[in-house]
Each structure stands twice: as structure tokens, then as C-alpha cells.
Amino acid sequence: MASITFDRIDKIYPNNFEAIHQLSLDVEDGEFLVLVGPSGCGKSTALRMVAGLEEISSGVLQIGDRVVNDVEPKKRDIAMVFQNYALYPQMTVRENIGFALKMAKMPKQEISRLVEDTARMLELTEQLDKKPGLLSGGQRQRVAMGRAIVRKPVAFLMDEPLSNLDAKLRVQMRAEISRLQRQLGVTTIYVTHDQVEAMTMGDRVAVLKDGYLQQIDTPQNLYDRPVNVFVAAFIGSPSMNLYEAELRGDRLQLGSHQLALPQSSFERRPALQGYNGRRVVVGVRPEDLEDASHAAATASGATITSKVELTESLGSEIVAHFKLDATRVDPGNPDAADDISGSAVARFDPRSSCRAGEAVDIAVTVDNFHFFDIDDHTAIWD
Ligand code: ATP
Numbered sequence: 001m002a003s004i005t006f007d008r009i010d011k012i013y014p015n016n017f018e019a020i021h022q023l024s025l026d027v028e029d030g031e032f033l034v035l036v037g038p039s040g041c042g043k044s045t046a047l048r049m050v051a052g053l054e055e056i057s058s059g060v061l062q063i064g065d066r067v068v069n070d071v072e073p074k075k076r077d078i079a080m081v082f083q084n085y086a087l088y089p090q091m092t093v094r095e096n097i098g099f100a101l102k103m104a105k106m107p108k109q110e111i112s113r114l115v116e117d118t119a120r121m122l123e124l125t126e127q128l129d130k131k132p133g134l135l136s137g138g139q140r141q142r143v144a145m146g147r148a149i150v151r152k153p154v155a156f157l158m159d160e161p162l163s164n165l166d167a168k169l170r171v172q173m174r175a176e177i178s179r180l181q182r183q184l185g186v187t188t189i190y191v192t193h194d195q196v197e198a199m200t201m202g203d204r205v206a207v208l209k210d211g212y213l214q215q216i217d218t219p220q221n222l223y224d225r226p227v228n229v230f231v232a233a234f235i236g237s238p239s240m241n242l243y244e245a246e247l248r249g250d251r252l253q254l255g256s257h258q259l260a261l262p263q264s265s266f267e268r269r270p271a272l273q274g275y276n277g278r279r280v281v282v283g284v285r286p287e288d289l290e291d292a293s294h295a296a297a298t299a300s301g302a303t304i305t306s307k308v309e310l311t312e313s314l315g316s317e318i319v320a321h322f323k324l325d326a327t328r329v330d331p332g333n334p335d336a337a338d339d340i341s342g343s344a345v346a347r348f349d350p351r352s353s354c355r356a357g358e359a360v361d362i363a364v365t366v367d368n369f370h371f372f373d374i375d376d377h378t379a380i381w382d
Pocket of ligand 1: 013014015017019037038039040041042043044045046193
């Protein structure tokens with residue numbers, strides 16, 4: 001096992017496109033680190049540099065104590081799992097899993113033992129003599145995992161390994177990969193564009209945008225203390241609602257709505273005082289908007305009345321879209337679905353009787369609002 005350290009890494013492709021800018025991060029020994037961000041942000045490039053499949057333009061990459069910038073891929077002692085599994089179709093599962101060991105000229109008996117142990121761990125024993133064409137997507141995924149595990153590498157690198165699976169299987173494999181990683185304790189870098197995967201699997205999550213590292217933190221800290229508008233909107237589903245607003249003393253003018261900010265908002269974010277009389281970006285998580293007839297009595301008491309445009313009942317909650325006459329702020333995520341313009345998204349209690357087309361009183365937990373600078377979109381904290 002080993003740590004992986006990026007020290008001011010740049011990647012400039014031969015066409016002069018700079019895909020990674022001054023990336024510095026430490027993946028600790030045994031850690032599960034997720035690299036997440038929208039398409040084209042440079043996640044695969046970063047991973048491929050660790051694997052040795054992409055040259056490093058500048059900076060230092062270390063695996064354990066060893067600088068590996070110029071070390072050949074096969075001498076880096078890492079295993080990679082790809083989205084397309086990259087299995088050999090003409091070989092059986094047994095041969096696929098044991099292939100790297102055979103190449104390393106390991107004795108046959110030893111290979112056999114390791115392959116069978118690995119297959120047992122992945123519940124693939126019954127499939128050992130089948131070819132990949134006869135396996136389900138989930139089983140193929142597990143064979144790909146098996147090939148990585150059997151070599152006992154110092155690190156696993158995984159590039160969107162679940163994206164070819166259907167939604168249900170993805171959830172199942174997500175849990176399985178997390179379990180295996182914990183059991184084996186092997187340092188892992190996992191690339192995905194899916195923030196739910198990032199949040200549920202990573203010990204820590206690194207958010208990238210346009211080749212720049214935005215924030216690296218535990219999933220909960222990313223959610224609670226996003227450093228900027230981009231991270232705030234990227235993490236969480238449905239996304240945080242973002243609007244322009246104006247701060248006037250302890251009042252927030254949000255479109256035509258005036259909301260009183262509790263003292264605790266200023267205590268938690270001392271820098272907010274400096275924004276008196278100025279425009280800010282305000283972020284409202286959908287769970288901080290509730291149908292007032294179902295809101296807890298402890299809520300701060302602020303309500304707004306608005307017309308519901310659309311409701312989506314998920315059983316455990318109702319996702320309600322409603323009009324809010326404030327100016328929305330674009331978080332700059334090219335992957336984000338186009339939202340209904342000028343609308344807000346709320347997560348209502350499933351017992352809410354709100355109907356599309358009808359007005360509803362919405363209780364607003366103002367205390368949980370997020371605030372960002374309107375010019376550079378950084379979070380306003382200390
Ligand atoms: P995706 O989720 O779509 O795979 P990604 O975040 O993994 O995206 P990369 O594949 O790392 O992104 O690509 C980062 C950027 O570098 C993209 O803008 C891409 O077009 C560019 N890029 C990738 N490979 C090359 C190359 N060989 N030459 C030039 N530009 C490249």
C-alpha cells in the first residue's frame with residue numbers, strides 16, 4: 001500500500017490544451033479518494049497520469065516515497081479498472097483474472113489459488129469457466145475488479161467503472177466496491193462525474209472544474225461548507241437554488257421577498273457583516289424549503305407564498321418546483337440539466353397536498369442559507 005501525491009502537476013496536451021493546472025493533493029495510504037467534476041474537467045487525465053498512460057508536463061507525482069514521473073506504467077504496481085471493463089473476450093473468467101499473474105510468470109498452482117480466492121471474494125466461483133460474453137454487466141464488472149485485486153497492487157485506479165450498469169446494479173456495485181476497498185485497505189482513486197457516487201463512496205472527494213481543483217474534503221464538509229458556488233451547486237441533488245440578493249442590515253432582499261436573517265447567520269459567517277448594503281449570491285438547499293403546513297414548529301418562522309409549477313412525488317418526499325421572482329445565478333456546470341427558468345426546487349414532506357398550479361405557503365429555514373461573493377463566487381465565511 002502507498003500514498004499518492006500530486007505536487008503542482010500540470011498537463012498540457014500536444015495541441016497546447018492545458019487540461020490540468022497546478023494540481024496538488026495527497027491521497028493517504030489506504031484512502032478512498034473520489035475525483036469528481038463535469039465532463040471535460042480533467043478527471044481522467046489526472047488518473048491516467050497516475051497510471052503512467054499520460055505524460056506529466058510539469059510537477060512531481062509520487063507513489064509512496066517514489067517519484068514516478070518517468071516510471072513505466074507496468075512498474076508502478078497499480079491496477080486500473082475501466083468503464084468498458086477491458087476483458088479479453090476469448091478467455092474464460094479464470095484466465096482473465098489470472099492473466100497478469102501468468103504474464104508475471106507466477107507458478108500455475110499459485111495463480112490457481114489466488115484466482116480462486118479472488119473469485120470467492122467476488123462471488124464469481126460459479127462463473128470461473130465461462131467467457132465474458134455469457135456474463136451479466138454486473139458480473140463482468142466484478143471480473144474487472146478481480147483482475148485488479150488479484151495482483152495485490154499498491155493502489156487501485158478506477159475510471160467511471162459503473163457507468164455501463166443500470167441504475168439498480170450501480171447502487172449495488174457502489175456498495176460492493178466500497179466494501180471491498182475497505183476490506184483490502186488499498187489506496188484508491190475513483191473517477192466519476194456522478195456526485196451521488198462521489199458522496200457515498202469517498203472517504204474524501206476532490207471536486208475539479210476546468211482542470212482546477214476546487215475543493216477537497218469529506219463528503220459532509222463539501223455539503224455543509226462548499227467553498228464556492230460551483231461546488232455548492234455540484235454537490236447535492238436536487239441542486240442548491242442560487243439567486244442574487246441584497247443584504248440590508250439583518251434583512252435579505254430576495255426578489256420581492258424580504259427575509260430576516262437570524263443573528264446566528266452572522267455568528268457563523270463573520271465576514272457577512274462586511275457585505276451590508278451589497279449584493280450577494282444566496283444559496284438555498286431544497287430541504288430548507290418546506291410546505292408550511294408540514295414544517296416543524298422550530299423553523300425560524302419565515303414564509304413565502306408562491307405558485308407551484310410542478311410536483312414530482314418520490315414516495316419518500318415530493319420535489320416541488322415553484323416560481324421565485326429573484327434572479328438566478330448560473331453555477332457554471334456545463335453538465336447541469338436546464339432548470340425551469342426562474343423557478344426554485346424544494347423537497348416537501350410526502351404528505352404535502354400541494355398541487356401544480358396552486359399557491360402554497362413555503363416555510364424557509366433562513367438560518368441555513370449559504371452566501372457567496374457575487375463577483376468571484378467564493379463562499380462568505382470568516
Ligand atoms: P469525461 O468525464 O467526459 O471523461 P474528464 O473530466 O475525464 O471528462 P478528460 O478526459 O481528462 O476529462 O479531458 C480533459 C480535457 O482535456 C477535455 O477538455 C478534453 O477534451 C481534453 N483532452 C483529453 N485528451 C486530449 C488529447 N489527447 N489532446 C488534447 N486534448 C485532450
